[in-house]
Amino acid sequence: MITKYRNRSDMKKLLRLILLGLIAYPAINLMVSCSEEEDCSATSRPMAHCYIYKMSGEKVLNDTLDSLTIKTLGTDSVIINNQKKVREIFLPLKYVDETTVLVFHYSKTLRDTVRIYHTNTPYFVSMDCGYQMKQKIDSVSYSKHAIQSIKINNSQAGTDGKENLQLFYK
Amino acid sequence: MAKKISSYFISSLLLCLLIAIPLHAQQQDRRHYASADRRNQANKNNKKKKAPEVVYPLYNGVNVGLDLFGIGNKAMGGDFLSSEVSVDVNLKNRFFPVIEVGHGQTDTSNDYGTHYKSSAPYMRIGMDYNILYKKKFKNYMFAGFRYAMSSFNYDIEALSINDPVYGGIINNPNQIDGSYGGSVPFVHKGMEGSMKWFELCGGVRAQIWKDLYMGWTIRLKYRTSSSSDKYGDPWYIPGYGKYSGNTIGMTYTLIYKLPF
Numbered sequence: 001m002i003t004k005y006r007n008r009s010d011m012k013k014l015l016r017l018i019l020l021g022l023i024a025y026p027a028i029n030l031m032v033s034c035s036e037e038e039d040c041s042a043t044s045r046p047m048a049h050c051y052i053y054k055m056s057g058e059k060v061l062n063d064t065l066d067s068l069t070i071k072t073l074g075t076d077s078v079i080i081n082n083q084k085k086v087r088e089i090f091l092p093l094k095y096v097d098e099t100t101v102l103v104f105h106y107s108k109t110l111r112d113t114v115r116i117y118h119t120n121t122p123y124f125v126s127m128d129c130g131y132q133m134k135q136k137i138d139s140v141s142y143s144k145h146a147i148q149s150i151k152i153n154n155s156q157a158g159t160d161g162k163e164n165l166q167l168f169y170k
Numbered sequence: 171m172a173k174k175i176s177s178y179f180i181s182s183l184l185l186c187l188l189i190a191i192p193l194h195a196q197q198q199d200r201r202h203y204a205s206a207d208r209r210n211q212a213n214k215n216n217k218k219k220k221a222p223e224v225v226y227p228l229y230n231g232v233n234v235g236l237d238l239f240g241i242g243n244k245a246m247g248g249d250f251l252s253s254e255v256s257v258d259v260n261l262k263n264r265f266f267p268v269i270e271v272g273h274g275q276t277d278t279s280n281d282y283g284t285h286y287k288s289s290a291p292y293m294r295i296g297m298d299y300n301i302l303y304k305k306k307f308k309n310y311m312f313a314g315f316r317y318a319m320s321s322f323n324y325d326i327e328a329l330s331i332n333d334p335v336y337g338g339i340i341n342n343p344n345q346i347d348g349s350y351g352g353s354v355p356f357v358h359k360g361m362e363g364s365m366k367w368f369e370l371c372g373g374v375r376a377q378i379w380k381d382l383y384m385g386w387t388i389r390l391k392y393r394t395s396s397s398s399d400k401y402g403d404p405w406y407i408p409g410y411g412k413y414s415g416n417t418i419g420m421t422y423t424l425i426y427k428l429p430f
Contacts, residue, residue: 045348072350079349095347110318113194122345122356124326124402126413127280131328131356131402 007129008152040129046157047090049114050165055148062087063169065106073101079160091165093118093157099158106146115141118157139163146170224306230260231430233383235423237272242422249278250406256423264303268313270294274320274408282343283328283358290322292409298371308377312387316369320408324399325359361399365407368392375425383425392416 054063065086070079077103080089093100098120104112121134135157140150151166158164189319233256240252254272261267275289298314328344341353366389393415398404404413411417 065322077350092349094350094352095345096350100350116225120354122354122401124284124356124405126403127278127284127286127405128286130282133345133354154257 011143018053038128040125041159043125043129043132045092046133046135048135048164049161050091050156051089051163053166053168054170055168056159059064060168065169067106069105069112071103071105073103075129079123091116093120093137095120098137106140110146112143112145112147114143114147117141131154185205194222216269216368224269224304226263226303228262230263233258233260233266233425233429235385235425237421237423239386239420239422240272240274247338250274250276250411251409254409254421256425258298262303266314268296268297268314268316270293270316271410272408276406278406284344285327285404286324287326288322288324288404288406288408290320290408292318292407293321294318294369294409296369297372298360304310308383310375310385312371312373312375312385313405314371315373316371316389317366318369319364319366320403320410321364322362322408324361324363324404324406326356326361326402328429329360330395356401358399358401361401361404361409363396363398363404364409364411365396365404366394367407367410369419373421375423379428381427383427384423386420386422390416391419 018057048072052063052065054061067082067084068080068086068089069082070089070091071077072079075141079091080086091100091102093116097117100116102114102116104114106112117138119136119138121136123132123134124130125132137152137155137157140152142150146169148168148170150168153163153166156162174242210239235254235256235258237252237254240250240254244251252272252274254270256268256270258266258268271293273289273291277287277289279285295318296316296318298312298316299313301313304307328342342355343353345354345356347353370390371387373385373387375383391410393397393410396407396413407413411419
């Protein structure tokens with residue numbers, strides 16, 4: 001007899017728990033779904049991040065350019081427009097081609113042409129965030145009117161602020 | 171967000187209906203117990219007896235289950251369809267080693283013209299522990315775990331569209347080059363991925379008629395390892411849900427206890 005009453009009491013508890021699950025599941029699911037809002041920062045455009053340097057004997061010194069305008073070759077799209085005291089620059093690389101040619105204007109007469117060869121890999125992130133373009137810098141060629149040399153420090157252009165190219169000026 | 175909330179509302183409604191069946195069965199059980207008590211009161215004297223302890227044998231039968239939640243989810247407008255069969259063995263009414271085998275699929279397009287398609291099997295293996303193992307009634311409350319895996323292919327397409335009348339191409343809106351112009355189409359079929367994950371489970375199971383039971387299980391899922399293709403992450407993992415580090419899932423199972 002006592003066992004049966006105990007069983008009935010347990011049944012009540014089980015019923016309560018079933019009801020608790022009924023209420024809790026949609027609530028938990030809604031909370032999880034809200035917290036699952038995706039971070040889509042990975043899909044922002046990667047940039048080639050460059051810093052300006054100059055050599056003093058064996059020493060590498062930070063440098064700044066007094067004035068800089070950067071245009072694309074052919075289309076004349078302006079990437080940077082007459083920026084003063086330039087220490088760092090961010091260069092977008094083409095999605096459609098795997099060679100980006102940029103013309104650096106330092107003054108009306110002095111300019112350099114920089115050719116960046118890169119490999120593009122479109123990458124699907126998710127249905128909500130879309131895609132990102134992974135761009136790996138393979139090599140760089142350049143004229144040497146003001147530029148002394150360019151060194152690839154980190155080949156993967158990204159959104160994390162890591163330095164990709166070191167531009168050494170005369 | 172409104173779409174999500176409405177889908178939760180609908181799923182809650184379905185859940186109410188599904189849970190009402192075992193509840194009804196349990197209420198019948200309660201009535202049965204109550205009438206039995208009255209009979210006992212009439213027939214027995216007031217001599218108090220110590221309740222005999224319930225001892226179950228090692229083997230108590232095999233249960234085969236069919237998940238209804240994965241099918242219902244798609245029927246209510248969800249993106250994913252999964253069908254799953256489970257087999258468990260009742261050992262001492264306490265331990266329930268279980269294997270769950272299923273098949274998940276999706277064929278979905280989004281507003282930006284990305285088409286995602288995947289279809290693959292998955293498997294889980296684990297054990298449930300019946301917290302109510304001492305009880306006589308045929309209802310169970312489980313806590314358990316699973317280790318699960320799925321290996322799958324997935325197709326993703328997002329194309330530029332040609333204008334057949336006037337010529338020219340409408341850009342693929344997913345990969346427009348905002349700095350230089352132009353866009354890149356994305357067509358990759360047969361990409362390969364895999365994932366292994368661990369689940370913590372909790373749920374109940376109630377007898378609804380003779381050897382037929384119903385139960386639900388809530389599952390907290392944690393990714394242990396995964397691999398993606400060179401051109402993109404998977405979006406849907408069969409048996410897991412949306413690709414992420416952890417998620418929550420549910421199964422609502424119709425169970426038949428085999429007669430041997």
